[in-house]
Amino acid sequence: MFFTHxxxxxxxxxxxxxxxxxxxxxxxxxxxxxxxxxxxxxxDKILSVILFFSIxxxxxxxLLIVKKRKILVLATGIILNLGLLxxxxxxxxxxxxxxxAAGIMPLPxxxxxxxxxxxxxxxxxxxxxxxxxxxxxxxxxxxxxEYNFIDFAAWFSFFPLLIAGPIARYTDLKSDLHSxxxxxxxxxxxxxxxxxxxxxxxxxxxxxxxxxxRIFSVPADHLSMPMAWLGVASYTLQIFFDFxxxxxxxxxxxxxxxxxxxxNFNYPYIARNIREFWKRWHMTxxxxxxxxxxxxxxxxxxxxxxxxxxxxxxxxxxxxTVATMITFIICGFWHGSSxxxxxxxxxxxxxxxxxxxxxxxALHKLWIPLQHLYTILVVMGGWVLFRTAGPAQAIRxxxxxxxxxxGSDSLTSxxxxxxxxxxxxxxxAVAAILSTPLLSNMKNRMLELSAGSRxxxxxxxxxxxVFLFSLFLFxxxxxxxxxxxxxxxxxx
Numbered sequence: 001m002f003f004t005h006x007x008x009x010x011x012x013x014x015x016x017x018x019x020x021x022x023x024x025x026x027x028x029x030x031x032x033x034x035x036x037x038x039x040x041x042x043x044d045k046i047l048s049v050i051l052f053f054s055i056x057x058x059x060x061x062x063l064l065i066v067k068k069r070k071i072l073v074l075a076t077g078i079i080l081n082l083g084l085l086x087x088x089x090x091x092x093x094x095x096x097x098x099x100x101a102a103g104i105m106p107l108p109x110x111x112x113x114x115x116x117x118x119x120x121x122x123x124x125x126x127x128x129x130x131x132x133x134x135x136x137x138x139x140x141x142x143x144x145x146e147y148n149f150i151d152f153a154a155w156f157s158f159f160p161l162l163i164a165g166p167i168a169r170y171t172d173l174k175s176d177l178h179s180x181x182x183x184x185x186x187x188x189x190x191x192x193x194x195x196x197x198x199x200x201x202x203x204x205x206x207x208x209x210x211x212x213x214r215i216f217s218v219p220a221d222h223l224s225m226p227m228a229w230l231g232v233a234s235y236t237l238q239i240f241f242d243f244x245x246x247x248x249x250x251x252x253x254x255x256x257x258x259x260x261x262x263x264n265f266n267y268p269y270i271a272r273n274i275r276e277f278w279k280r281w282h283m284t285x286x287x288x289x290x291x292x293x294x295x296x297x298x299x300x301x302x303x304x305x306x307x308x309x310x311x312x313x314x315x316x317x318x319x320x321t322v323a324t325m326i327t328f329i330i331c332g333f334w335h336g337s338s339x340x341x342x343x344x345x346x347x348x349x350x351x352x353x354x355x356x357x358x359x360x361x362a363l364h365k366l367w368i369p370l371q372h373l374y375t376i377l378v379v380m381g382g383w384v385l386f387r388t389a390g391p392a393q394a395i396r397x398x399x400x401x402x403x404x405x406x407g408s409d410s411l412t413s414x415x416x417x418x419x420x421x422x423x424x425x426x427x428x429a430v431a432a433i434l435s436t437p438l439l440s441n442m443k444n445r446m447l448e449l450s451a452g453s454r455x456x457x458x459x460x461x462x463x464x465x466v467f468l469f470s471l472f473l474f475x476x477x478x479x480x481x482x483x484x485x486x487x488x489x490x491x492x
Contacts, residue, residue, distance in 0.1 A: 002039055002159065003249045004201060004479055012039065020257065021182070029154040029177065032257070036157040050084065050124070051162075055153045057081070058131045062145035062152070065138050074139045078132055085128045090337045123163035125334055127156065129288055133169045136292060143171050151177055158259075160250040164243070166264040166284040173259060180258030190255030195472045197248025202478035204434070205242035207427045208234040216387055220396035224407030228400035232380050234424075235387050237431040240269065243282070269435045272371035273363055274351045274378055289327050298323040317357045324356075325349045335386075340394060344385040351378055 002008050016035050020028060041048040061077035138145045146152035155177050161168050215223065215231030223231070247264040254261035268281035278286050298319050307315050325346070332345020355363060363371060381398070388394040400407075433439065450456040 002043065002163065003246065004198065006479060008039075009476070009479065017256065025180075028257075029151050032159070033150060033154040033157060036154070036159040036162065039159050040157070040162070047123070050088070051127070051157060054081070054084065054127065054131060055156045058134060058156065059146070059149055059152045061135055062138050063147070065135060066145050069139075071139075074135055077135045081128050081131045081135075085124055088124055126165045126167055127162060129167050129285075129334075130156070130161075130169060133167070133288060133292060137169065137171055143174060146170065146174075146177075160253040160257075161261065164246050164250075165282075166247055166250065166262055167288050168261055168284065169288075172262050176259045182258045186258070187256050190252040190257075192468055193252030193255060194249050195252075195468055195475065197245045197250075197252060198475045198479075199471050200241040200245030200248060200434075202475050204427055204431050205238050205245055206478070207423065208238040208431060209242070211424055212238050212387070216397075220393060220400045222408040223397075223400045223405070225400060225404050227407055228397060232384055232387075232397075232401065233428065236269075236376075236380050236383050237428065237435065239383065239386075240265070240435060241431060267435065267437050269376060269379070270372065270437070271375050272368065273355055273375055274348060275355055277375055277379060278348070278352075285331070289331055293330055294323050294327040297326055320356050321353050324352050328352070339391055340385050340388060343391065343394075344382055347382050347385055 012035075016031075020031055023031060037048060037052070040051055057080060058077070061073070061080075065073050065077070137143045146155070155170060155173055158168075158173075212231055212235035215227060216235070220228065244265045251261045251263070262284055264282060264284050266280040266283065268277050271277035271280055301319050301322060305315050305319065328345040328349035329342060330345070331348075332342045335341045335344070363374070366374070384397050384401075385394050388397055446460060450460040
């Protein structure tokens with residue numbers, strides 16, 4: 001929403017950075033708060049009201065939790081946060097409930113649903129999870145509450161993280177929030193990270209998104225097998241570069257402001273199993289789910305279940321199975337209320353459980369390329385569930401992937417003319433390479449070699465600077481030439 005908007009890049013961000021660097025350090029958190037609220041008000045007036053209410057709510061409950069130290073206070077704060085999330089994000093479920101009770105409701109269910117849909121705030125899932133982590137950490141005495149309202153509000157509304165993460169907890173940014181130092185090296189590194197993120201979004205993700213959107217928009221029965229694989233491959237790389245691009249821009253902005261924002265991706269598509277994939281994909285969400293759902297559930301159950309064998313399964317494996325299934329169902333539901341998102345969560349839970357209970361040794365003995373192949377096929381299968389409109393469409397799409405079909409000749413020709421061209425395959429190839437650490441390792445190797453010679457170092461940094469500047473110009477040309485294409489994770 002913010003980062004790829006022309007006005008943000010050319011007006012808002014430069015003005016903000018100039019003011020930020022000029023004013024005294026003690027006023028910078030207030031500037032962050034003011035600028036964040038101004039951006040939210042400009043893009044989404046409803047979100048600004050809900051956001052300010054959430055800030056006040058969680059600031060108050062943080063202080064109340066310390067004062068009372070009662071589980072009831074914590075539970076109330078969590079319920080209020082989840083209540084906002086359920087009301088505004090899962091209004092279709094509310095619609096179904098109200099539809100059943102339409103005879104006794106003074107407001108028609110259809111009208112209620114349209115009102116809630118109209119005021120749906122983007123990014124509410126992300127800051128709700130951050131709010132819950134804050135209250136729980138304060139209750140567990142992992143951190144002191146924030147007593148300064150401006151500092152708390154600056155963290156809660158911090159514009160690089162507000163809309164689509166990473167899910168930076170209060171403990172992640174607490175020290176930077178109170179005291180941070182700016183250096184030219186850190187600011188230059190932040191600008192570089194922002195440029196790379198912008199390029200990932202507008203040059204790679206949006207290009208692949210054109211192919212993926214067109215292919216997934218038609219009935220799967222009309223697709224050929226190669227076309228179906230092109231669609232899922234395009235979406236697999238699109239969603240990674242879309243979300244990783246946003247994360248790079250958020251982390252880059254944080255660096256320019258003196259903040260160290262946690263990493264969110266670590267080349268997830270090179271994983272050898274699904275458990276490793278989730279350690280590399282959306283890492284702040286994975287850690288949040290582990291710390292606030294998986295571990296509490298497993299710990300609670302371990303206190304009730306003795307070491308034994310239930311239904312032919314050892315207690316440890318049974319604990320893992322139940323806790324994993326609950327965690328990933330919540331993960332799927334967090335992304336959306338449709339059946340496909342819940343099925344997507346169950347899909348990953350099943351493979352995580354299979355790997356833990358049955359396949360751990362067998363996978364470890366496999367040839368390493370086969371481990372990678374297994375993982376990427378499972379991940380791509382999951383993205384089919386994530387991208388399709390419903391279970392029936394997902395099943396038909398799976399059929400096109402694994403049952404050979406030539407599809408509709410006219411449709412295939414149409415796609416070939418409008419989508420499959422040199423740019424498509426070039427971007428696919430570049431995206432596949434960039435999804436691995438190959439180029440990053442090459443860059444690090446070149447840095448090591450150039451470090452031994454002053455001339456080599458100067459040449460490398462000149463080349464690197466020219467490359468970055470060119471990449472920024474190309475990215476801006478994409479930004480100004482295309483229509484608005486929001487980040488995929490804005491809807492979550």
